[in-house]
Amino acid sequence: MERISEQTLVPADADSTWRLITDPQYFQQWYAFGGAEIELVAGGAMVLRWDEHGSFRATVVAVEPGRRFAFRWLPEPGDLVEITFSPEGTGTLVRISESGALEDAATSAMAWRNSLSLLAKLAQA
Template sequence: MVPRQIEREVFVEAPAERVWALLTEPEHLRAWYAFDGAEVDLRPGGALVFRWAEHGEFHAVVETVEPGNRFSFRLAVAPGQPPSAGGSTLVEFTLTAEPGGTRVRVVESGFRDLALSDAERAEHAENQAAGWEGGFDTLASPAFA
């Protein structure tokens, strides 16, 4: 079955300002998410590019920027393509300050709206869930923050 959305949440032992930088600055994104580089135009409508040698170059468009609180973007499903209706998901990060650090939540939604077969939608959701799990495990590592 194709999920409506996938979610992952971790606690990072760092203040929200530091976590915001980890989520939005290219040099930090490379360490936990886009291992082969990232480009970030951090404003609504701004372009994002995430690179992985094994997967290709994925494009996104920024939707929401609330420094230290919320960041969202529409991410293309296929490498080298712009995000489009039926060809992208919505990725939303929420940061919540807590004693000793920051809780980070990612929700990726829109899998059921993709112009793919049910099997392809389900596979894409599984791959994305695995990617967020691995990335968030790194992000939450005390040595990383």
């Protein structure tokens, strides 16, 4: 099993950061650029889209407002993505970890790094 982890300091409080990460209208601005559907309950369905890659399904695993959001790519047992939040001064430290049988860990890590950069910029807008 492989595991990657990336983090960034988002210049917003945990509640605002939570909204940016779990509300589909914001989620598509920093990660799933072709659109996102998120049923924000444990066991809920997710569909994430990219124009160049297509649609991907996932299942929500954990919903802990302001602390942790996790989902698992389908089909089972897909990779697990965990997003955790920690207050840090006036901002929020966001850590994204993905674990499982990663096809290309380096590419996944780069994609999460880029997405976290976009998330931090979105928080400033």
